[in-house]
Amino acid sequence: MGQEANVIERLRASIINLDEEEAKKATEEILSKGIDVKIAIEEGITKAAKIIGDKFERGEYFLGELLVAADIITENMNMMLSALPEGVKEKLGKVVIATVYGDIHDIGKNLLAQLLKIYGFEVYDLGRDVPSMKIVEKALEVNADIIALSSLMTTTMPAQKEVIDILKELKVRDRFKVIIGGGSTSPEWAKEIGADGWGETAWDGVKLAMKFVGKEVE
């Protein structure tokens, strides 16, 4: 366990220091040792991303550093994702997923989309910066069970509410379960806007989705 924590810490530190080579080496080691990918992503990558965001906020990092970090985060996330098992054949339900309008952060959303596929959901990934109406239209078109909305900025959280408001206006709110997440959101926000669930991590998102189609996951 000590060794595992060590290499995950190395991954986290190298991402924070924008050391692409070292990060890649740490991820390779994590994968070759068969360390739990979920723990590696949350403790290594997501935590590093938060610290980088804090540095940006404090003026220690600028947009250039944020862009380099995004590349390193994406590369290592993709390496981790390729180590996860293939999607199962059973189709549990349909999920329309998007990063909301005005927001281009899509790394967490991509992670959730990938995990949902692995767990057997049919996933319609609309991408990032997606207008609320487009999300609703797609959900209606494919008769989705779940709508999953990601927002990483305080300025784009209202777009999550907008999607729910449109569903209400069209009198189709109860046809879908709406789950929300992303750095700027909280359980209180989910309650306030009338979402059906909030998840801190992408794995929480999968748990919620499974629950809504009547399956439990450990």
Ligand code: B12
């Ligand atoms: C990388 C990054 C970028 C990259 C994004 C690249 C990309 N393709 O996504 C780039 C450089 C492009 C970028 C741009 C900007 N960024 Co930026 N960025 C980040 C950073 C450092 C990391 C985000 C990340 O990828 N994390 C890793 C992933 C895995 O984590 P995650 O997305 O949070 O997802 C996890 C959970 O939230 C959850 N989750 C996510 N979505 C969902 C959805 C559901 C349904 C569920 C259940 C769960 C869930 O699952 C994941 C964990 O398992 C954050 C810092 C932070 N604290 O988040 C700032 C941050 C989000 N950015 C910020 C800002 C200000 C910007 C810019 C405005 C900067 C600028 N001046 O231009 C622009 C925004 C442009 C726009 N219109 O969107 C601020 C937002 C501040 C605020 N209060 O809203 C942050 C918080 C940094 C900061 N502290 O100041 N950014």
